Amino acid sequence: MKRVLSGREEILRVERRFYTDTMSSVNATLSALEQKFDEMHSREIIGEQRILQYRFDILRIRTMLYHSSMQRQKAAETLLQMREIVNLSNDQIQYAHLVKEEYRFRSDIEINNDDERILRESLDTFIKCGELQHAFRCALTLVQHTQKADKYDRCLQYLQKALDIKKGLPGVAFLEAQYQLASGNYHISIQDFDQAEICLNKAIEYSINEHNWRTALVAWSNIASIYLMRTDKKPAEALAILEDCLEMAKRKKAYHDVSRILVMCGSAHTTLKNHKEALVYFTKAETLYRKFPFPLNEATLHYKLARLFMNMQGSGSRNAKIESHFHRAHSITNEHGFLQLRIWVLRHWGLWLKTRKKWDRAFSLLQESYETQQLVIGKDAQKNIKLLEVEYAANTHLQENESLKQQNKVLGQEATMLRHQLLERTSSIMKEMNRYGEMKTTIMSILEQQEVKPHVLKLVSSSLLPLSISEFDKEVFYSEFNQTYPGFQDRLEALIPDITVKEKQICSLIKCGFNTYHIATFLEISTRTVETHRLSIRKKAGLSSKDTIDRYLQSIDA
Numbered sequence: 001m002k003r004v005l006s007g008r009e010e011i012l013r014v015e016r017r018f019y020t021d022t023m024s025s026v027n028a029t030l031s032a033l034e035q036k037f038d039e040m041h042s043r044e045i046i047g048e049q050r051i052l053q054y055r056f057d058i059l060r061i062r063t064m065l066y067h068s069s070m071q072r073q074k075a076a077e078t079l080l081q082m083r084e085i086v087n088l089s090n091d092q093i094q095y096a097h098l099v100k101e102e103y104r105f106r107s108d109i110e111i112n113n114d115d116e117r118i119l120r121e122s123l124d125t126f127i128k129c130g131e132l133q134h135a136f137r138c139a140l141t142l143v144q145h146t147q148k149a150d151k152y153d154r155c156l157q158y159l160q161k162a163l164d165i166k167k168g169l170p171g172v173a174f175l176e177a178q179y180q181l182a183s184g185n186y187h188i189s190i191q192d193f194d195q196a197e198i199c200l201n202k203a204i205e206y207s208i209n210e211h212n213w214r215t216a217l218v219a220w221s222n223i224a225s226i227y228l229m230r231t232d233k234k235p236a237e238a239l240a241i242l243e244d245c246l247e248m249a250k251r252k253k254a255y256h257d258v259s260r261i262l263v264m265c266g267s268a269h270t271t272l273k274n275h276k277e278a279l280v281y282f283t284k285a286e287t288l289y290r291k292f293p294f295p296l297n298e299a300t301l302h303y304k305l306a307r308l309f310m311n312m313q314g315s316g317s318r319n320a321k322i323e324s325h326f327h328r329a330h331s332i333t334n335e336h337g338f339l340q341l342r343i344w345v346l347r348h349w350g351l352w353l354k355t356r357k358k359w360d361r362a363f364s365l366l367q368e369s370y371e372t373q374q375l376v377i378g379k380d381a382q383k384n385i386k387l388l389e390v391e392y393a394a395n396t397h398l399q400e401n402e403s404l405k406q407q408n409k410v411l412g413q414e415a416t417m418l419r420h421q422l423l424e425r426t427s428s429i430m431k432e433m434n435r436y437g438e439m440k441t442t443i444m445s446i447l448e449q450q451e452v453k454p455h456v457l458k459l460v461s462s463s464l465l466p467l468s469i470s471e472f473d474k475e476v477f478y479s480e481f482n483q484t485y486p487g488f489q490d491r492l493e494a495l496i497p498d499i500t501v502k503e504k505q506i507c508s509l510i511k512c513g514f515n516t517y518h519i520a521t522f523l524e525i526s527t528r529t530v531e532t533h534r535l536s537i538r539k540k541a542g543l544s545s546k547d548t549i550d551r552y553l554q555s556i557d558a
Contacts, residue, residue: 014061037051070294140179144182204219262288326352343373488508507537
C-alpha cells in the first residue's frame with residue numbers, strides 16, 4: 001500500500017524539483033499545494049502553527065524561483081511575507097531560512113561585512129535543529145560568499161563543513177553534484193583549472209543521473225569559462241558549450257544564468273576576434289542588466305567591453321569607449337567591494353594607458369592594483385601579477401603569430417567554400433519546400449470553397465503530397481553532401497557501428513552547421529526528437545562531457 005506523504009514531505013519534494021523541473025511547473029505545483037493546505041486549514045484538519053509553517057516553506061521556494069528568473073520585485077515582496085510569518089511564529093528555523101534568503105537577494109547587489117556571521121548563525125541553527133539538508137545548502141552558500149569576498153582559506157573550511165554534513169544525509173548523488181560544483185568553483189577561483197575541471201565533470205555526471213539540469217547547466221558553463229581562462233585558451237570549444245547552455249537557460253527562463261552566459265559568449269567571440277558577434281552578445285547582456293540589476297556581472301561586462309574595444313582597430317572614438325567602460329567597471333567594483341575583479345580592471349586599464357604613453361595615470365592605476373592585491377586574503381599576490389605580465393607580453397607578439405594563422409586560414413578556404421555552397425543549396429531546398437507547402441494549401445483551399453467532392457479532394461491531396469514533403473530535394477541535398485564530404489558516411493559507420501539511418505542524417509546536417517531548430521524543420525520532426533537523437537549519438541560515440549558532437553563530427557575526415 002502506497003504511503004501518504006505528509007505536508008512537509010510534499011514541500012521537500014517540490015523543493016528538489018526546483019533543480020530538475022521547469023520553473024512554471026514548480027510554481028504551478030506550489031499553487032496547488034497552497035490551495036490544498038488552505039482548504040485543510042479551513043476544515044480544521046491542520047492548525048494555525050502548521051499552516052504558517054507550510055505557507056512559509058512555499059514562499060521560501062518561490063523566492064528561489066524569483067531569484068533564478070531575476071524577478072527582484074516579486075522576490076522582495078515574497079521576502080516581506082516571509083518576515084511577517086517569522087514575526088508571528090518566532091520560529092528559529094524559519095528565521096535562519098529568512099536571513100539566508102535575504103542574503104541571496106542582497107548579494108546580487110553588494111557584500112556586507114556582517115554577511116558571513118549572519119550565514120554562520122543560520123548554519124549553526126540548522127545543525128542544532130537537525131535540519132541537515134538545509135545545513136548542507138547553507139554551508140554551500142557560505143562557500144559562495146567567501147569566494148565573492150576573496151576569503152579562500154575560509155571557503156575551503158566551509159567546503160569541508162559541507163562534506164561532513166553530506167555524510168549524514170541520504171540522496172548521495174543529488175547532493176554530491178552540488179558539492180562537486182561548489183568544489184569546482186573554488187578551484188577555479190584559485191586558478192587550479194585541472195582540478196576544477198575534474199570536479200565539474202563529476203558534478204555533470206551526478207546531475208545527469210538525477211536529471212538535475214540546474215547544476216549541470218552551471219557546471220557546463222563553468223567548464224567553458226575554464227577554456228577561456230587557461231593560458232592555452234580554447235574559445236571555439238567554449239563557445240560551442242556556451243551556446244548549448246544559453247539555449248537551455250532561455251528555454252528554462254533562468255535569466256540569472258542567461259545574463260552570465262551572454263557575457264561569456266561575448267568573451268569567447270572576443271578571443272576569436274569575432275568583434276561584431278561579441279558586441280551583439282554584450283549588448284544583449286547590457287539590456288538584460290538594465291531590467292535586472294546585477295552589479296558583479298555588470299562590472300564584468302564593462303571590463304569585457306573595454307577589452308573588446310582594445311582588441312579592435314584603434315580610433316579616437318574607441319579610445320573614449322575603452323576609457324568609459326574601464327571607469328564604469330572600476331566604479332562598480334569599488335562601490336560593492338569586488339576586490340579580485342577590481343585588480344584585473346586596474347591592471348589592464350593601466351597597461352592600456354601605458355601603450356598610449358599616459359605614464360602618470362598608468363603608474364597610478366598599476367600601483368592601485370598592487371595595493372588592492374595585498375587586500376585579497378588567502379592568495380599569493382605575485383602569482384596573478386606575474387600571469388598578467390605574461391599575458392601582456394604575449395599580446396605584444398600577436399603580430400608574429402598572425403602569419404601562422406593566415407597560413408592555416410588559407411588551408412581551410414577550399415573546405416569552407418564547399419561547405420558554404422552546400423548550405424546555400426540547402427537553404428534553397430528549404431525555401432522550395434515552404435513554397436510547395438503554401439501552394440498545396442492554397443490549391444486545397446480553393447477546391448474546398450468550390451465544394452469539390454471529398455473523394456476528388458483526397459485524390460488531389462495525394463497527387464500534391466510530393467510537393468509538400470519534397471523528398472526529391474532532400475535526395476539532392478544528401479547527394480551533394482556526399483560529393484562535398486566523400487567517404488564521411490562510411491567513416492561514421494566504422495566509428496559508430498550501431499548508428500541508425502535517422503542519426504546519420506542528423507550527423508550530416510550537424511556537420512553542415514545546422515542547429516537543432518533547423519534540423520527539426522528540415523527533417524519535419526520536433527526539436528525534442530532531435531535532442532533525443534543527439535544524446536543517443538553522444539552515447540554511441542562514447543563522447544566525454546567535455547567533447548561536443550559538432551567538434552567530433554568535424555574531426556571525421558574521409
